[in-house]
Amino acid sequence: MTTKLFIVPISVALVLGACKSNQSDITSQEVVAKQDTMMKDSAEAFEYVSEQFADLRILRYEVPGFDQLSLQQKELLYYLSEAALCGRDIMWDQNYKFNLTIRKTIDAIAESYKGDVNNEDYKKFMVYAKRVWFSRGIHHHYGSEKFFPELSQEIFAQFISNADASKLPLNAGESVKDFTTRLLPIIYDPKIAPKKVSLDSKKDLILNSAVNFYEGVNQQEAIAFYEKMVDKKDTTPVMIGLNSKLVKENGVIVEKVWKVGGMYTQAIEKIVYWLEKAITVAENAEQKDALQKLVKFYKSGSLKDFDEYNIAWVKDTQSAIDVTNGFIEVYEDPLGKKATFESVVSVRDFEASKRIAMIGANAQWFEDNSTLFPEHKKKNVKGISAKVINAVMESGDAAPSTPIGINLPNNEWIRETHGSKSVNLGNIVEAYEKAAGGSVVNEFYYNDAIKKNVLDYAGLADKLHTDMHEVIGHASGQIEPGIGQPHETLKNYASALEEGRADLVALYYLMDQKLVDLGVMPSLEYGKASYDEYITKGLMVQLSRLKLGDNIEEAHMRNRQMIAKWAFEKGQKENVIEKKVENGKTFFVINDYLKLRVLFGELLKELQRIKSQGDYKAGKALIENYGVKVDLALHKEVLERYTKLSMAPYQGFIQPKLTPVMKDGKIVDVKIEYPKSFTEQMLEYSKNYSFLPAIN
Numbered sequence: 001m002t003t004k005l006f007i008v009p010i011s012v013a014l015v016l017g018a019c020k021s022n023q024s025d026i027t028s029q030e031v032v033a034k035q036d037t038m039m040k041d042s043a044e045a046f047e048y049v050s051e052q053f054a055d056l057r058i059l060r061y062e063v064p065g066f067d068q069l070s071l072q073q074k075e076l077l078y079y080l081s082e083a084a085l086c087g088r089d090i091m092w093d094q095n096y097k098f099n100l101t102i103r104k105t106i107d108a109i110a111e112s113y114k115g116d117v118n119n120e121d122y123k124k125f126m127v128y129a130k131r132v133w134f135s136r137g138i139h140h141h142y143g144s145e146k147f148f149p150e151l152s153q154e155i156f157a158q159f160i161s162n163a164d165a166s167k168l169p170l171n172a173g174e175s176v177k178d179f180t181t182r183l184l185p186i187i188y189d190p191k192i193a194p195k196k197v198s199l200d201s202k203k204d205l206i207l208n209s210a211v212n213f214y215e216g217v218n219q220q221e222a223i224a225f226y227e228k229m230v231d232k233k234d235t236t237p238v239m240i241g242l243n244s245k246l247v248k249e250n251g252v253i254v255e256k257v258w259k260v261g262g263m264y265t266q267a268i269e270k271i272v273y274w275l276e277k278a279i280t281v282a283e284n285a286e287q288k289d290a291l292q293k294l295v296k297f298y299k300s301g302s303l304k305d306f307d308e309y310n311i312a313w314v315k316d317t318q319s320a321i322d323v324t325n326g327f328i329e330v331y332e333d334p335l336g337k338k339a340t341f342e343s344v345v346s347v348r349d350f351e352a353s354k355r356i357a358m359i360g361a362n363a364q365w366f367e368d369n370s371t372l373f374p375e376h377k378k379k380n381v382k383g384i385s386a387k388v389i390n391a392v393m394e395s396g397d398a399a400p401s402t403p404i405g406i407n408l409p410n411n412e413w414i415r416e417t418h419g420s421k422s423v424n425l426g427n428i429v430e431a432y433e434k435a436a437g438g439s440v441v442n443e444f445y446y447n448d449a450i451k452k453n454v455l456d457y458a459g460l461a462d463k464l465h466t467d468m469h470e471v472i473g474h475a476s477g478q479i480e481p482g483i484g485q486p487h488e489t490l491k492n493y494a495s496a497l498e499e500g501r502a503d504l505v506a507l508y509y510l511m512d513q514k515l516v517d518l519g520v521m522p523s524l525e526y527g528k529a530s531y532d533e534y535i536t537k538g539l540m541v542q543l544s545r546l547k548l549g550d551n552i553e554e555a556h557m558r559n560r561q562m563i564a565k566w567a568f569e570k571g572q573k574e575n576v577i578e579k580k581v582e583n584g585k586t587f588f589v590i591n592d593y594l595k596l597r598v599l600f601g602e603l604l605k606e607l608q609r610i611k612s613q614g615d616y617k618a619g620k621a622l623i624e625n626y627g628v629k630v631d632l633a634l635h636k637e638v639l640e641r642y643t644k645l646s647m648a649p650y651q652g653f654i655q656p657k658l659t660p661v662m663k664d665g666k667i668v669d670v671k672i673e674y675p676k677s678f679t680e681q682m683l684e685y686s687k688n689y690s691f692l693p694a695i696n
């Protein structure tokens, strides 16, 4: 599972104060440039911010210590990075079946355009292009709603007709004109595929989701198809349905498996090619074994093989270099079964790993001292391996928007029997911190004392939150016998409930003296700052990501509001969190941090009970009552206040570029560069790593 970030507000923009420029235009280059200059405190300062458009900001990250790695390690990183990029198009196709057609068209236009780049329509086209590249499709990467170009259909059609026709994904014999007529409604018609993932449980989740995981099959049919395959007595169940598309052919429902020789074979063959190269330079026997098993899985498509791979991968704890590569996260499937392609290639940060290792080493203490019912506590918390890594390459579901923490594998029985690996992406978090501004803190927190606390302490507190969310959060608790996997029992609420559970473990311990005693947190003031941040973001700041009138659908956002709102409501009698309105501005102020901690502990116990007993009804009630609905008046206020800050609410990254230096047909070194242009990187990726055909 991955930890998605909400904006980390640090000090830079506080200096800027309230920005005067308004947000109505598309870019805020001026603001970005200003922040950028201010962050250059020394000559060698790395530029973290590249550009900003629509609701997105493009950042860059560095890989510290790359040059100190051995040639073998650099070579391994290069091969794994190539394997990552070769799977890139799979995510595009998974998000929506026409995404690759649209992207190839956009690429063709951008590459062939010879006109004035300052032409207003072309600028609008490029914003759309960059939004599509960012989201890996025509739906918002986070909110999942379809977004639209700001230029007219007629102008878009002109751009297509001016593009190099040989680069357009035309059907055999199809004219550019016919192609355009076929394509534009997919882009412009709000009734066609309005949502990537619908979580509106009143409607058929599959028929109302644009994701390309099911075709000709409705929700009931899909559930029935997979329910037949569940064997409740199986103590080592595979994650049924994880790596396939479910389709109806001649009235019969079949799975199209993603494997060599199956669906996506063109991309998977390339992934395998590079993984096989990586095997030749593996750091040790465990890593080699894991990579070999991953190749076996890609060749067979068997989910048993995937489990074998995951078990081998968990065992590989000594390597400096690691990789996540495969069909991993199930957030994009409304039924929570089918996984998107994702790869994160990384190298360990030995220094920062000490903090996270300290938490991992005390996992049993945290389990024993948590608020869970005794029967839901793990007696032996096994093999939690925790480390801080620096990302070197991210692809698929992990790029350009990236997780900041990863805890895998997702299969519950493997986690319980063999343990799991938890990582915190150190250089990504660092880049967020350096690039972020403190203007959000300035606007949404109540008084100077709280603002100062959040600015001074929330940075480290956030890191600890992520560490604990992944290491002792997801890893904690056990399910009662015969209940089955949470994705089977809690269905569409499983993700939000699980993220909430992991957050609550972190929140509960952020106000525990244990962290101070372990030497990972200087004082409880850090915990208080993290509480202020969680409540203010959960009840207010995160609403800046939604359009007025929309409810919350994304799992992490749901869980955050659920926790914050529940705690606010349950603590009302004792005024634990106070809602204050001053000069028309709302603030949530914590009056009693210790009582809030008790409330977090109570909710944690309940969420674990829901998971342990598979209590769908109670889980649904919690999410629907606290996590979904948005207070319209408050939302309107947040949007107004946020807009004044000129801060894009979503961020993503340009990836580093690895280039081998060859001599006599052999790699003698690998160079790392940090490209500055998002557009150039997207076009380069399309050119070099586009292996899947457009569906026409």
Ligand code: ZN
Pocket: 001, 002, 003, 469, 474, 498, 499, 502
């Ligand atoms: Zn998580």
